[in-house]
Amino acid sequence: MKVLVTGGLGYIGSHTxxxxxxxxxxxxVMDNLSNSKALVLNRIEALTGQRPSFxxxxxxxxxxLDSIFAQHQIDAVIHFAGLKAVGESVSKPLEYYDNNVNGSLVLARSMRKAGVKNIIFSSSATVYGDPQQVPITEDSPTGATTNPYGRSKYIVEQCLSDLFTAEDDWSITLLRYFNPVGAHPSGTLGEDPQGxxxxxxxxxxxxxxxRRDKLAVFGDDYPTPDGTGVRDYIHVMDLADGHLAALNALTNKSGLHIYNLGTGKGSSVLDMVNAFSAACGHPVAYEIHPRxxxxxxxxxxxxxxxxxxxGWKATRDIAQMSADTWHWQSNNPQGYDELEK
Known part of the structure; x- marks a missing residue:
């Protein structure tokens, strides 16, 4: 299949x-490079022997967007493009709604004009807000999100749900990620946040x-085994494989399809610190801060x-997540090299 990948040079997009x-x-691939680098194309080509059209x-x-659909016979769209920092969304709500909600509506309109009605949307577990119980199922209540980022994902989900209600020949898949971490095992691709x-x-x-002195751990008095927050961390390669599984199973299968992508296991902040210390061979400095x-x-x-x-299940544990992240970070101590050609 020929797949338009919006935000395809970002962290999850590039691995996918x-x-x-x-x-x-x-x-x-389409990307505005607001939080990614064009040289990621070189890395994708080095790993696969193919350079995607960009x-x-x-x-x-x-x-x-119309011009891309005119140039390529697109079969499906995987939609990653959007802003993703929870804290930043609080200070820049209009930018987040414009990018994440308006961008998704523009994309859907362009797809409809081109007759492309298969979309996989990069959603988030933030749509569940503070869960009433764990583990969280796809039927758990949504919408009680606490920040503009989470609300933007929830709003897009609602927009796409309403689109399917009106036009039921679409295949719309909402993938709700938990906490993506890790890197390509080659150490060639990884997460390179700006700032x-x-x-x-x-x-x-x-x-x-x-690059930084110490980690701030926010809260050690939660009702969890070690007092620190517990999250479901998923390896980015497992996440990429989840998109592939959804693409293969659901393209041209009309419906509104909703799936969680996580491991089904919770790990605390200190679990992650300890796993990473083991992977890199030395302690990771941290200090406790208030919640x-x-x-x-x-x-x-x-x-x-x-x-x-x-038929998809995450297979990589936090030891593998840490080892692959360390391989990436130690090979790329300053992130992607700006001077790479």
């Missing part, structure tokens, strides 16, 4: 492009490699539905 190529599909532009530019990392694992990695407003004690997925319907 590799898995698409390795499994016989042809990704067509289009530089914004998902909110309908004429630009101070917003997520736990890249911050740990930057402490381990000497942050809006943080929840624990959150992990029920993955039974994805396993049953898609």
């Amino acid at each position: 492009c590799v898995q698409l190529i390795e499994n016989g599909h042809t990704p067509v 289009h530089l532009g914004d998902v909110r530019d309908e004429a630009f 101070i990392p917003n997520n736990l694992m890249p911050f740990i990695a930057q402490v381990a490699v000497g 942050r407003a809006g943080d929840i004690a624990e959150c992990w997925a029920s993955t039974a539905k994805a396993e049953q319907d898609l």
